[in-house]
Amino acid sequence: MLCISVEEFLFWKKKQLSKGGDQQSFAVLLDCIGGIPASDLNLISINPRGNLHLKKNLEFLESVWDDHLLNSCPIQYLCGETFWRDLKLIVTDKVLIPRSETEIIVDIVFKIFGNKSQKLFFAELGTGSGAISIALASAYPTWNGIATDIDQDALKIAIKNYLNHSKQSNLKFYCGHWWTPFENFKGQLDLVVSNPPYIPQDTYETLPKEVKNFEPKIALLGGEDGLRHIREIIQKAPMYLREKGWLILENHFDQGEKVKQLLIKNKFKSVEIVNDLSGIGRFTIGRYK
Numbered sequence: 001m002l003c004i005s006v007e008e009f010l011f012w013k014k015k016q017l018s019k020g021g022d023q024q025s026f027a028v029l030l031d032c033i034g035g036i037p038a039s040d041l042n043l044i045s046i047n048p049r050g051n052l053h054l055k056k057n058l059e060f061l062e063s064v065w066d067d068h069l070l071n072s073c074p075i076q077y078l079c080g081e082t083f084w085r086d087l088k089l090i091v092t093d094k095v096l097i098p099r100s101e102t103e104i105i106v107d108i109v110f111k112i113f114g115n116k117s118q119k120l121f122f123a124e125l126g127t128g129s130g131a132i133s134i135a136l137a138s139a140y141p142t143w144n145g146i147a148t149d150i151d152q153d154a155l156k157i158a159i160k161n162y163l164n165h166s167k168q169s170n171l172k173f174y175c176g177h178w179w180t181p182f183e184n185f186k187g188q189l190d191l192v193v194s195n196p197p198y199i200p201q202d203t204y205e206t207l208p209k210e211v212k213n214f215e216p217k218i219a220l221l222g223g224e225d226g227l228r229h230i231r232e233i234i235q236k237a238p239m240y241l242r243e244k245g246w247l248i249l250e251n252h253f254d255q256g257e258k259v260k261q262l263l264i265k266n267k268f269k270s271v272e273i274v275n276d277l278s279g280i281g282r283f284t285i286g287r288y289k
């Protein structure tokens with residue numbers, strides 16, 4: 001641990017932020033590499049006298065910040081970690097950096113199921129870093145879950161994250177294309193959640209370079225109209241869901257109505273578009289018969 005004066009630190013921090021970047025990314029750098037949690041950062045600003053302890057020196061932190069600014073590499077990949085809900089998750093360029101709007105999927109589940117302690121069986125299709133499944137498995141220790149991904153490297157990250165966060169064993173991981181890992185679980189799932197790749201091809205080409213150049217294409221691209229994967233997931237869902245089982249999907253900002261119609265066409269009931277915190281119809285949910 002290195003000890004420096006708060007005054008020196010605040011001067012340095014101001015200089016770094018004057019070069020560019022945003023406060024949130026800077027907070028990730030300070031927490032994950034510097035060892036200063038965001039809560040401490042607020043206290044430091046209120047009381048700027050005294051000293052603070054850093055895990056790495058300012059030169060090293062500055063070099064990571066400069067790398068982020070110069071190459072547009074997401075700070076989460078440079079730090080190897082990110083924050084999502086109350087979880088600190090390992091992330092590499094094999095997994096999508098879980099987005100804050102996706103946190104609402106967990107709130108939707110809480111709203112539907114409350115604090116039900118009965119045994120339920122849930123699945124997540126396309127788990128990436130494992131964020132959603134780990135949050136659900138931790139919130140509902142009596143539930144059993146299966147988290148899948150087509151990418152074995154992504155699954156390795158998800159498993160590490162699960163082991164870091166849970167002493168339970170109520171979440172399993174399988175590799176495979178959408179529903180294929182569930183051949184032995186037909187008609188058994190009470191809840192399936194998925195944030196599949198849904199970016200249309202032409203939108204993908206215009207994504208900011210910090211996304212397009214660094215995040216896995218397989219996690220983003222949803223075919224020509226963005227709905228390729230969502231369509232497949234919805235069409236096959238009736239085979240795997242239990243009667244009255246729920247399907248909760250994240251979609252692109254303008255896909256809500258189309259996803260809703262797909263669910264209705266496939267005999268889902270209680271179909272609803274749920275807004276994210278910006279008022280965008282980001283999630284579409286339904287119950288199979």
Ligand SMILES: C[S@@+](CC[C@H](N)C(=O)[O-])C[C@H]1O[C@@H](n2cnc3c(N)ncnc32)[C@H](O)[C@@H]1O
Binds near residue numbers: 097102127131
């Ligand atoms: C948008 S990311 C979501 C990751 C994570 N669930 C989250 O919300 O941050 C989509 C995930 O689906 C996975 N995926 C893509 N195609 C797939 C397929 N055919 N079958 C299963 N998973 C797939 C990707 O590897 C990626 O991890």
